Amino acid sequence: MNFLPVAVIITLAFHNGMGAPMDFAEYISQVLMSQTPDQAFGRLFRQVNLLQDATCFVGLKGHVLKDDALSSSSDWDTNHASDQGRLDNQQIGHKRGAWSSKTNAVGQWIMVDLGQVTSVSGIITQGRPSSDQWVRTYKVHCGETQATLAPIQEAGKDKIFTGNKNQNDRSVQKFGHLHCRYIRIYPQSWYKHMSMRFEVIKGQCADLY
Incomplete structure (x- = not known):
């Protein structure tokens, strides 16, 4: 709270x-x-x-951003697709309420297209609501185009962000004011399976988290 x-x-x-x-x-x-x-x-x-x-929030949780704004390197199946990876999403019927990758391997990713270059300041993540699966650490790439996506760095190295320790608690990670249209999350470690939900914090709200 x-x-x-x-x-x-x-x-x-x-x-x-x-x-x-x-x-x-x-x-x-x-x-x-x-x-x-x-x-x-x-x-x-x-x-x-x-x-x-x-x-x-930029609009994942509230469905301001439509399903086609979300994409991924792979999905376990259509019930675990990238459009399920919205913060606070829940399982409804066969839809599992989180994105789950097809394989557990570094290099998998989930990405959101914000539709236009937007000031952003952080990421909020959760695990899978219907199973004990979550991402423990991850990297974030930001770009005005997909061709210019680049990792957020700290002290000259790709920054490793802390993810989750359970299914539902939010993990808030801030990275200062950046201007991105595309934000891609690369899980680096996970519990049981690479599954997650997320939201992006607007730049104007950097001091509220």
């Missing part, structure tokens, strides 16, 4: 249609008066997290 300052909460609220301070104040008042304090604050923080996600 992210405990954001009040100013940030209000900013997020304005970004999502609460047009005046009174709108926000009335909403807070209604929540506090209708529930116990613990219930009320729990609800408020859940709402803040939803507002933060809607404002700060």
Whole structure:
């Protein structure tokens, strides 16, 4: 749970249609008066997290980016395809709720096309919701075109980002402000099988994570 300052909460609220301070104040008042304090604050923080996600994500979780924006080096099958690799996705029927590679080998990747060059500042990952599988470490390549994709580096070496330790907890990894249209994730190590869900953080929200 992210405990954001009040100013940030209000900013997020304005970004999502609460047009005046009174709108926000009335909403807070209604929540506090209708529930116990613990219930009320729990609800408020859940709402803040939803507002933060809607404002700060490029659009994988919210399906702003369509399925054809996602691609991969390989998929286990159509039920484990790249379009399943959205943050917080869940298993529905035969669709397994995460991307899983065909083979477990360094060099496999999942990529998102943001549609245009976009300021980005980080990656959020999760494992597979329906099975004990997740990516432990990964590299990130960024490019304005696929031909110019290049690894994010640190101290002159490809940076290794920390992934997940279980199926569902989010792992947030930041890399400063970059301008990319294409973002490609290369898993480097994994638990049981190379499976993951992810989202990209907008550059404007670098300080909120």
